[in-house]
Amino acid sequence: MSSSEYSARHLSVLEGLEAVRKRPGMYIGSTDSRGLMHCLWEIIDNSVDEALSGHGTSIDVILHADASVEVHDKARGVPVDIEPKTGLSGVEVVFTKLHAGGKFGSGSYAASGGLHGVGASVVNALSERLEVEVDRDGKTWAMSFRRGEPGTFDDAQGMSPASPFTPFSSESVLRIVGKVAKGVTGTRVRYWADSQIFTPGASFQTEELANRARQTAFLVPGLTMHISDQRFAETLESSYNYTGGISEFAEYLAPDAAITETWRLTGEGEFTETVPVLGSDGSMALQTVERSCHVDIAIRWGTGYDTTMQSFVNIIATPKGGTHQAGFEQSLLKVIRAQVEANSRKLKAGSDKVEKDDVFAGMTVVITVRLPEPQFEGQTKEVLGTPAVKAIVANVVAKALTQRLTSAKRDDKAQTALLLEKIVSEMKSRISARTHKETQRRKNALETSSLPAKLVDCRSNDVANSELFIVEGDSALGTAKLARHSEFQALLPIRGKILNVQKASVSDMLNNTECASIIQVLGAGSGRSFDLDVARYGKVILMSDADVDGAHIRTLLLTLFFRYMRPLIEAGRVFAAVPPLHRVVVMNPGTKPNETIYTYTEKELASVLAGVAKSGRRYQEPIQRYKGLGEMDADQLALTTMDRQYRTLRRVRVEDAAVADSVFELLMGNDVGPRRDFIIAGSSTLSRDRIDT
Structure with missing residues (x-):
């Protein structure tokens, strides 16, 4: 211009x-x-x-x-x-x-x-x-x-x-x-x-x-x-x-199976506010105005321990909360504490007090409030600042939730009982886990007496450099003992297939010998109390057989880590070992030593054999097919799977926790129908030749 x-x-x-x-x-x-x-x-x-x-x-x-x-x-x-x-x-x-x-x-x-x-x-x-x-x-x-x-x-x-x-x-x-x-x-x-x-x-x-x-x-x-x-x-x-509105929204957000139905807590309140008003002459004057705030909350509890909470003001998301969320949290904790205290003898809650994390475990909630001219902190509207909303939301939650929890209807009574039992169980698990965490610290070579007897620990105290191999079976343990580098590689054998923790309760998981041994050896607690900073090993490596049973065991172990020790996966410290499937000995002419080639898939084996034939050489028959880790010599296991210089590790990642959680629920959860549909849908892609018999 x-x-x-x-x-x-x-x-x-x-x-x-x-x-x-x-x-x-x-x-x-x-x-x-x-x-x-x-x-x-x-x-x-x-x-x-x-x-x-x-x-x-x-x-x-x-x-x-x-x-x-x-x-x-x-x-x-x-x-x-x-x-x-x-x-x-x-x-x-x-x-x-x-x-x-x-x-x-x-x-x-x-x-x-x-x-x-x-x-x-x-x-x-x-x-x-x-x-x-x-x-x-x-x-x-x-x-x-x-x-x-x-x-x-x-x-x-x-x-x-x-x-x-x-x-x-x-x-x-x-x-x-x-x-x-x-x-x-x-x-x-x-x-x-x-x-x-x-x-x-x-x-x-x-x-x-x-x-x-x-x-x-x-x-x-x-x-x-x-x-x-x-x-x-x-x-x-x-x-x-x-x-369906926010009830349908809460069901969509929920990551776990339901303990309660989705409850709607609704109500409204009035408050006064002094605001500047533009007059007809263009001047600003302070004026006290009556405001109405409508509250609508959808809440449900599930079997998991993750919390999903989203709050909105006039459909604008407030990811950093504000007065509406503060009022909800304050009132929810107060109401639940009152109900637990009222049913203390029945729930065997003792004198311990329920905390916020106990109530929020497995909770999915959508909080919405509607009011004229809300006060946001900044144009990005991430935090609601209107002070009066806190008391209004707290009153609505206290009245509506107390009415639901004390309802005489059969369904409401059954759901309330399950909810209070879960909250008290979370409280007990938190107290138990805190005690466990306080007593579990990195032990040196002279302080391993409290750890499981079957743990074969390493000598180094350097956590970043140490590795824990979780090994399938005692036969593989014997070979792994000879193949490992004892300075920094520890071994923990597990017996067969561990508990499916996706279906089990927290108490069942803690009572399972194999699960408890893994948690005790890592020394960082479990669930909400898991503390990555005190984990005893820098890497956790799952070493199972290269067959269907081995894949199943690996999946069960990953389910345990994903549900109760997720920070280890998020930090990239969980790996899967990659043992070979075949050992091909290629015979060289004259005095030249024979060459040993390890292959990891049937396709790779076919490619190697074709290459050997093309070069005019021969290979020893029969080709060794490893059915399990225990069939390997110590030298072979070290060379292919454990030695840092030659091995291949597959890092386990959780790029999208929500997607991963849905896959775990599909494959390992209680709901059989979706899993059956998944298997039927994929059956057409399965070749009989791929079935390992």
């Missing part, structure tokens, strides 16, 4: 938005992918607020191949008439003026997430180009912006942020670009994020977008969220629509 084209009008439009461009982190948190996604949420949330108010039942999000993103709704449409104070159209006010909109007590929105009035204007300021179209009054109205400034683009070469741009010089023009049927309304926003603002690697995250769309569909029953990702060769489409 030349100096002759620059006028006071441009200054008035950009003075607020320039602050956004200079300090974007104040408004969107960061300028990487997280900030880019936050901009998209701002636009989507405007459409969701319309749906919350009963206008529109569908929202479409389109990720275009040219790096732009488009959001459609069929709500009321942004106002197109002139706003009297500024003399600008409603579209221009919403997209160019900070702290402007319909969410400041005007009555347009009883409960909204985007109440700061900066969302659309911030996105506009941080966009190289933004296009908005509004269907309203039988017409389609349109306006274009470049980095927050309204004007027109010459798209003769196609729609692009690089198209020649002419800013409005005297007054803005809201273009009429089409007609729509009477009663048809809605808004379409398409924008290109500004490469001057966002880091080069920033991009829209498809999975995060899908999760947010699914979450919104749960929180607004009846709303359809449709996503179309056109950035790749094949367009990816997904739609989300749920009628």
